[in-house]
Amino acid sequence: MDTNKLLLRQIKKHLTEDVIESTPGLSAFIDSVNESYINFNHDIELNERAFNIAEMEYEEINQKLNSEKETIERGIKRLSNMIRAIAPEFDLTRIDNQDDLLFIAGMLEEQVKKRKQVEKQLKVAIDKEIAASNIKSEFLATISHEIRSPLNVITSLSHILLAENHLKEQEENLEILKIASNSLMMLINDVLDFSKIESGKLELKKYSFDLHSLLKDILKGSKPLAKGKRLKFKLNLSDDLPRMVYSDSLRIKQILVNLISNALKFTEEGSVNLNVKLISEIKDSYLIQFEVTDTGIGIPENKLKEIFSEFYQVAKKHSRNGTGLGLSISKHLLNLLNSEIMVDSKEGIGSKFFFKIYLEKGEQIDINEEDSKTAESLFGMSILIVDDMAFNRIVIEKMLKKWNLKLDFAEHGIEAVEKVRQKNYDLVLMDVHMPKMDGIEATKTIRAFNQDTFIVALTASSDEKTKERVFEAGMNNFITKPIIPNELHKIIKSRSKSQQLIF
Numbered sequence: 001m002d003t004n005k006l007l008l009r010q011i012k013k014h015l016t017e018d019v020i021e022s023t024p025g026l027s028a029f030i031d032s033v034n035e036s037y038i039n040f041n042h043d044i045e046l047n048e049r050a051f052n053i054a055e056m057e058y059e060e061i062n063q064k065l066n067s068e069k070e071t072i073e074r075g076i077k078r079l080s081n082m083i084r085a086i087a088p089e090f091d092l093t094r095i096d097n098q099d100d101l102l103f104i105a106g107m108l109e110e111q112v113k114k115r116k117q118v119e120k121q122l123k124v125a126i127d128k129e130i131a132a133s134n135i136k137s138e139f140l141a142t143i144s145h146e147i148r149s150p151l152n153v154i155t156s157l158s159h160i161l162l163a164e165n166h167l168k169e170q171e172e173n174l175e176i177l178k179i180a181s182n183s184l185m186m187l188i189n190d191v192l193d194f195s196k197i198e199s200g201k202l203e204l205k206k207y208s209f210d211l212h213s214l215l216k217d218i219l220k221g222s223k224p225l226a227k228g229k230r231l232k233f234k235l236n237l238s239d240d241l242p243r244m245v246y247s248d249s250l251r252i253k254q255i256l257v258n259l260i261s262n263a264l265k266f267t268e269e270g271s272v273n274l275n276v277k278l279i280s281e282i283k284d285s286y287l288i289q290f291e292v293t294d295t296g297i298g299i300p301e302n303k304l305k306e307i308f309s310e311f312y313q314v315a316k317k318h319s320r321n322g323t324g325l326g327l328s329i330s331k332h333l334l335n336l337l338n339s340e341i342m343v344d345s346k347e348g349i350g351s352k353f354f355f356k357i358y359l360e361k362g363e364q365i366d367i368n369e370e371d372s373k374t375a376e377s378l379f380g381m382s383i384l385i386v387d388d389m390a391f392n393r394i395v396i397e398k399m400l401k402k403w404n405l406k407l408d409f410a411e412h413g414i415e416a417v418e419k420v421r422q423k424n425y426d427l428v429l430m431d432v433h434m435p436k437m438d439g440i441e442a443t444k445t446i447r448a449f450n451q452d453t454f455i456v457a458l459t460a461s462s463d464e465k466t467k468e469r470v471f472e473a474g475m476n477n478f479i480t481k482p483i484i485p486n487e488l489h490k491i492i493k494s495r496s497k498s499q500q501l502i503f
Helices: 006-012 017-022 026-086 101-163 168-199 213-227 249-265 316-321 326-336 391-403 412-424 437-447 464-473 486-500
Strands: 207-209 230-237 243-249 271-281 285-294 344-345 350-361 382-386 406-410 426-433 454-459 479-480
Touching: 101 168, 101 406, 168 213, 168 249, 168 326, 207 486, 213 249, 213 271, 213 454, 243 350, 249 271, 249 285, 249 326, 249 350, 326 464, 344 464, 382 391, 382 412, 391 406, 391 486, 412 426, 412 437, 426 437, 437 454, 437 464, 454 464, 464 479, 479 486
Parallel strands: 230 271, 382 406, 382 426, 426 454, 454 479
Antiparallel strands: 207 243, 271 285, 285 350, 344 350
């Protein structure tokens, strides 16, 4: 056993080894004292160690408490923020000084319940709005069909009468009839397109077309209105303007017709010009600028931004000349075509509306500018005309009989199916909307026993959904009302050529 240092110094100071050895029991006493020293030192060491351990534990506990406090504070702040987000109007002073998380959580739960009630009410309102929108769409689809049906007859008859022999003095009246019916059709289309734009259902349909022919058709259709107002209307094309392009020709024509119609309406003297030029050409596209200029009333500078708003009209005295939808629809259509309409105008001097648009290069197709007056005979082909309205059948018959075709008629789908069972037709013109059995069901029924007969859909609806339905039913082509004689002639002629190739 090691002797304690303090005890060892005392022994060496007062006792020698001889005295220790000669004194009985002294060694045992010294050992007992030494053991007491050792136990004392051990107790001191234990106490110091225990103190250090207690201090460490306290520090750890203190850190944990501080951490929990910070967590609680963060929780309170997060819950407060959540309440702010859910209920901005809530008085947060009621909870900012609260340390009770359960109280704050209860307040949050109360606000969440209120928000869920609001969301439930909002969902009911949205469902009602969707239902109302669907009813509106169905109504527009129905009313457009009902309006377009008689209007199609008027428009088609104007084409037929102009193509037939007529007195010279009747020509102007027939042209006016054609212009008026086309204007009414454009007005109806504008209203329907506006509805589609509102619901986000307006889609583009792109294909190759002859740009020169499109522009000449616009010139031909707009000249009578210009002539009626004694205005000069001119089409100016750059020499390098391409012919075959790929885009939505219907929408491009609609935009230009709207701009030209506006220019003619608001111009009392002078001229209106449509200028089209090639800006640049890249690998697969042309950048083309379309420009409509007039010498009309002009637009005040402070009104230039407003003219593209729905139903807006610059001059109230001209309010009977349109709905105020044309420019708004043109703007939306150009957005779909990745372009933007621009305007320069001076009040009392005139206006220029223009836009630049990339048109893809189109496939080369046969360019045929024949007029319906000189359309060739299609002698011998057998055609079945299916339409529930008698005047539609009469109009189509007038179109077709001058091409020396063999014609049969059916008033509804059931009758059409029976006639196709009994006879082989070269082509069937099938109206889509009919009582008893519509054109879609009739075509499906025919396709169950006949895959060869060429069926062309006739409908006033030009939306993509209708087109998808007719092609899914098994129809081979699609033509919209009012029927343009040239378009119908081309479809029948293409079928005549295919028949010649087969035989």
